Amino acid sequence: MAEAHPAAPVGREFNPWPVVIFIVLVCLAVLFLAPTAGVLLSSVKTTREIALGDLWSFPTRLYLGNFVEVLNKPAVHQYLINTLLVTVPATAASIGLGVLAGYVFAKLPFRGSEALFLVIVAGMFFPPQVILIPLYRLFNAVGLIDTLYPVILIHIAMGMPICTLLMRNFFATVPNALREAAILEGASEWQVLTRVALPLSLPALAVLATLQFTWIWNDFLWPLIFTQSDDKRTIMLGIVNLKGQYLVAWGIQGALSLVASLPTLIVFLFFQRYFIKGMTMGAVKG
Template sequence: MAESTPMPARRFDPWPATIFVMLAVLAVLFLLPTAGVVLSSLKTTHDISMGDLWSLPATLYLGNFREALSNPSVHRYLLNTLLVTLPATTGSITLGVLAGYVFAKLPFRGSNALFLVLVAGMFFPPQAILVPLFRMFNAVGLIDTLWPVIVVHTALGIPICTLLMRNFFATVPNALREAAIMEGASEWQVLTRVVLPLSLPALAVLAVLQFTWIWNDFLWPLIFTKSDDKRTIMIGIVNLKGQYSVAWGVQGALSLVASLPTLAVFLFFQRYFIKGMTMGAVKG
């Protein structure tokens, strides 16, 4: 709103400076918690237990990262997380593209109602399907594998992916599709050759959102996996707390290592991330 009301050069206006200072103070307060983890990861356990966690380290101590990264369990956790995140991200986006295309370009009687049912799927608490899913995967012997985590994340990603893809496809002119069909293209060719190449921004938004949510998830791997070599990194961190109970620095380093992929994705695709958050604005 204020962007179109530039401050005219009348007398001195104290507001911009005041607001800047307020924001700076708030920003420091907001950064403090994260800064604590970064600081701790660069200090020895001895320094921290001396009550020195929250000060700047005199020397950079990288032993915590060495310890965290040389732990074979951590390798396993990270690999497992990738093995879940990549297929589930790809799977949910693919299914969302298929459904979104039909809802945007081939609507039928009752398609709006069906669409609403799908989208409602992103609101309800996952606890409502925990027990039956556990029983289902238990019956086919897939508990304590990564499969249920992949499958459930794929299924639960369908609502948000369908919603965003449908809304994006709706902005692609119908004339484009009709022209291609007149030229003898099949619906599949229209989707893959005409519409999808135009949809890269929406696909990027979804890739970022889904990657972040699935990587960060805690509940599903907690329910579906048991043995240590099937755990994902977020569960792994909690498990390793016992091993590094007073090695606060190693815990800090672990937290940073586990957040690095999502932080990297966030920093590279910041614009897409915010866009997805506001467009989707719905998934929690």
């Protein structure tokens, strides 16, 4: 039979590469997930089980005591509330400022606006340590150390560069004719921004909300510097604080890490698309 079809190339019938690549990717994925699996596994085991060297095996039964302990702790409630009190206003305000500045840079450029824009965007690149000491002195002088205000204010300022960059790029895609038509109809610049440009920018706002929420929720440095008493700490500092208290209570540490990561994990699951868009913007520019 084979001789009857001498033209049919034998090699074409089975290409092993997709299978090989798939297996390689599965192995890598398992390796990548192993660290996280450890936390998940620890959170449903008793301290005794873990101490006996049994962290990495599958649990025979689900032990939820760690979660009960973590969720019933008043300190944890306070940490979570503080984190929300920082994250929500700082996310909203940094996006608000980015919208205002981005609109001017995109639609109302003036002499020197390009340079000003670059200065603001450059703020994105600097290690925060560079401005740590003067900010500490500033907030010390106005008596705001050990409150949440410095953390909120700094996140607004540090988030502004990325918000300005993204909003300016997005507003640039809104046709100028739309703005001019609205102005001719007697709309003010503020009305153009809020009634014309912003409703068109929901995708960009979603990208920024996702990014800013995650970064601010996860932040550790600013609350470390500016808060001292336990009832002012955010959840990420809370994890480190409670570590001393639960030195060998690995399961409780695992449950706490999971609870602290849940909001950002949920945001990631639902808004992954926006997340990736925000991170990759500019990577494929023509």
